[in-house]
Amino acid sequence: MLANKAFVGRKIEKEIEVDCQEFKGKRTEELEQKAREVADRVRRDGREQLLPAMTPIERRIVHLALQDDPEVVTTSRGDGFYKRVAIVPRSSQEPQEQTTAGS
Secondary structure, three states: OHHHHHHHOOOOOOOOOOOHHHHHHHHHHHHHHHHHHHHHHHHHHHOEEEOOOEOOOHHHHHHHHHHHOEEEEEEEEEEOOOEEEEEHHHOOOOOOOOOOOOO
């Protein structure tokens, strides 16, 4: 954020992004792994599970990680910036309630 503020008024093609010690890649892997673990639990127990509140970018990672899973579906729950992702058995979801990666 500070680096982008320093360039206000100057022409830059895209915002500056700082990734210290590959944090973003590691966080993405962590979220994908957590999504798969919780999806396994949902398949085993047959009950939905809620993940902790996340930013929109983090929620999208979870949605994308499970989008092709034939047994579970993801949906965002809550209001505001920080929402939670519910991982739900596909058989208990109505088709119009399924959420895609854009939430």
